[in-house]
Amino acid sequence: MSDNRNLFNKVWDQHAVRTLPNGQTQLFIGLHLIHEVTSPQAFEILRDRGLKVAFPERTIATVDHIVPTASQARPFVDLLAEQMMSAIEKNCAEFGVTLLDLKDKRQGIVHVVGPEQGLTQPGMTIVCGDSHTSTHGAFGSIAIGIGTSNVAEVLATQTMFLNRPKVRRVVVDGKLAPGVYAKDVILYIIQKLGVQGGVGYAYEFAGTTFDAMSMEERMTVCNMSIEGGARCGYINPDQTTVEYLRGRPNSPVGAEFDRAAAWWLSLASGPNAVFDDVVVFKASDIEPTVTWGITPAQSVGVSQPLPKLAEIGAEDQKLIKEALEFMDLKEGQPIKGTKIDVAFIGSCTNSRISDLREAARIASGHHVAPHVKAIVVPGSQLVREQAMKEGLHEVFQAAGFEWREAGCSMCLAMNPDKLQGREMCASSSNRNFKGRQGSPTGRTLLMSPAMVTAAAIRGFVTDIREFA
Amino acid sequence: MAIKEIKQITGTALPLLLDDIDTDRIIPARFLRCVTFDGLGEHAFEDDRKQDPNHPFDQVRFRAASILIAGRNFGCGSSREHAPQSLMRWGIQAIVAESFAEIFFGNCGSLGIPAVVASRTDLERLAQAVDQNPVLQVTLNLETQKITAGELVIPVTMPNSAREALITGQWDYLGRLLSAADDIRAHAAKVPYLTGWK
Numbered sequence A: 001m002s003d004n005r006n007l008f009n010k011v012w013d014q015h016a017v018r019t020l021p022n023g024q025t026q027l028f029i030g031l032h033l034i035h036e037v038t039s040p041q042a043f044e045i046l047r048d049r050g051l052k053v054a055f056p057e058r059t060i061a062t063v064d065h066i067v068p069t070a071s072q073a074r075p076f077v078d079l080l081a082e083q084m085m086s087a088i089e090k091n092c093a094e095f096g097v098t099l100l101d102l103k104d105k106r107q108g109i110v111h112v113v114g115p116e117q118g119l120t121q122p123g124m125t126i127v128c129g130d131s132h133t134s135t136h137g138a139f140g141s142i143a144i145g146i147g148t149s150n151v152a153e154v155l156a157t158q159t160m161f162l163n164r165p166k167v168r169r170v171v172v173d174g175k176l177a178p179g180v181y182a183k184d185v186i187l188y189i190i191q192k193l194g195v196q197g198g199v200g201y202a203y204e205f206a207g208t209t210f211d212a213m214s215m216e217e218r219m220t221v222c223n224m225s226i227e228g229g230a231r232c233g234y235i236n237p238d239q240t241t242v243e244y245l246r247g248r249p250n251s252p253v254g255a256e257f258d259r260a261a262a263w264w265l266s267l268a269s270g271p272n273a274v275f276d277d278v279v280v281f282k283a284s285d286i287e288p289t290v291t292w293g294i295t296p297a298q299s300v301g302v303s304q305p306l307p308k309l310a311e312i313g314a315e316d317q318k319l320i321k322e323a324l325e326f327m328d329l330k331e332g333q334p335i336k337g338t339k340i341d342v343a344f345i346g347s348c349t350n351s352r353i354s355d356l357r358e359a360a361r362i363a364s365g366h367h368v369a370p371h372v373k374a375i376v377v378p379g380s381q382l383v384r385e386q387a388m389k390e391g392l393h394e395v396f397q398a399a400g401f402e403w404r405e406a407g408c409s410m411c412l413a414m415n416p417d418k419l420q421g422r423e424m425c426a427s428s429s430n431r432n433f434k435g436r437q438g439s440p441t442g443r444t445l446l447m448s449p450a451m452v453t454a455a456a457i458r459g460f461v462t463d464i465r466e467f468a
Numbered sequence B: 001m002a003i004k005e006i007k008q009i010t011g012t013a014l015p016l017l018l019d020d021i022d023t024d025r026i027i028p029a030r031f032l033r034c035v036t037f038d039g040l041g042e043h044a045f046e047d048d049r050k051q052d053p054n055h056p057f058d059q060v061r062f063r064a065a066s067i068l069i070a071g072r073n074f075g076c077g078s079s080r081e082h083a084p085q086s087l088m089r090w091g092i093q094a095i096v097a098e099s100f101a102e103i104f105f106g107n108c109g110s111l112g113i114p115a116v117v118a119s120r121t122d123l124e125r126l127a128q129a130v131d132q133n134p135v136l137q138v139t140l141n142l143e144t145q146k147i148t149a150g151e152l153v154i155p156v157t158m159p160n161s162a163r164e165a166l167i168t169g170q171w172d173y174l175g176r177l178l179s180a181a182d183d184i185r186a187h188a189a190k191v192p193y194l195t196g197w198k
């Protein structure tokens, strides 16, 4: 009999240790990723209760959020950051967890590192004290962000309690038009389904648009599932997934790889798979997309005007007014032409080699507008090294971009990279919340790295399709 | 670890009936540069408060509040447990909202903070009552799933698993997970990627 479970439910069932009478599942966690911000208090809980890490080889630590990107020399100038750095070093040494620190070439943003190292694999349950853990769903895994108490639970037991979510299949079919990227696809989906549309759901992204995407593009899509309210999003493993994993440092080899690949492919939702909900979009409806507000759903196609208050339901008006006021934008105005002060290429959404290649291709032969500060922050040391091998850093530097060390940087500005005052930033990151980029009054416009590059060069929001 | 049963929270309330309040706003990222949660309370909503001199968290009349009245999708964004930690350390013991983001909701559960849902109309009535009378005693009863505030009685909901855990004092999830240690080892021995996909 054919299995009519979708991938999510197959993987969930595989990892269910037990189900409590109240319906919660104690789920075994295959891979636990940790970083310096959300782990120190968790290790403290273990110490308090005299507990050990149950499966130390299933946890991998790296450092990303607080790491300075201009110079990584220790001790950091920021003493609080230095203290956090020492804490994770001490905790990992004491509890026997592998730490990819700044001296290790494998260091980088936790969601870039996992896939790059082949740690992230189909069919796994993956957690991390970070909401963008959803990124790892690109491989066909259940990957969810958790809080610090959960981090302690997973360290101590390699399990946690979860309620099984419903699964919504989000289908996008067709070929993306030139200038339209994975980032635009997910911004479009969030715009259509809303920032809380995914609450209670896991999103399965399916359809020919995703089939045609590279793994890095799929990661961009799954990364922002959480921005749509879905705690996780995933894409069924296929030959693209298998080829990406072949030869990675933590991938199986030889006959074991073949067995693994067969299992990975067997997990994909079959033609009879059942879903709690299905929505369908057309790739041809998606254009380069830009956020204009303070939630990731407040976006428009770059050729479109901002919404008019009169066209919006009374309930949403308050939020839209607040957003327009904060952004200092007017209802009905075009987004194209909006002046920017800062351009940021980086973050776990868009800091992989393919993102940097595309940005460099666009930047080549141009120069950043004189009033714009533009920075490129690779997602990992290995991405940085690869980019330098290809000479991308020279292209960026010649065009007036700063070329930085790996880290989260201006995505959330826990390190010295911050917006100042009311600066407007074209950003390839994932969140445009008030204050997100380090200045309480700073403003963020989310878009694809290609669009960020074009905006940096022109000095204002530019339709990449008109950029030459 | 002693865990207490949480059946009822009584105190004054604080209305913050806004939608899509993300955790970056509840506790801005710069305050995450810490290795303990101590001292987070005073920074709750710090940047919002700076920009709005009238912010409810800065109004003396709400300073003693223990129940937070919030809007739709409260706590969206980052998974930082620092957010409910800062609210808790500020003095909030329970939150009633139109809806919650999931990770935030889970984090509240881990800290023993009931996070219950009510209808928009009821939330508006409650917020208005509290606004008119900030010393009004508000009681959230998890067993009857009701909030009582003077004359006003509004129904609230919470998923049963989370509600029961609070009522029975079993929200020490770590303790319960540990009790299955043998099952966990046995389970690990069946996970394909831990056994060479044999």
Ligand code: SF4
Pocket: A064, A065, A109, A110, A111, A130, A132, A347, A348, A349, A407, A408, A411, A412, A429, A430
């Ligand atoms: S890049 Fe941004 S979103 Fe990604 S993990 Fe770092 S801070 Fe979080």
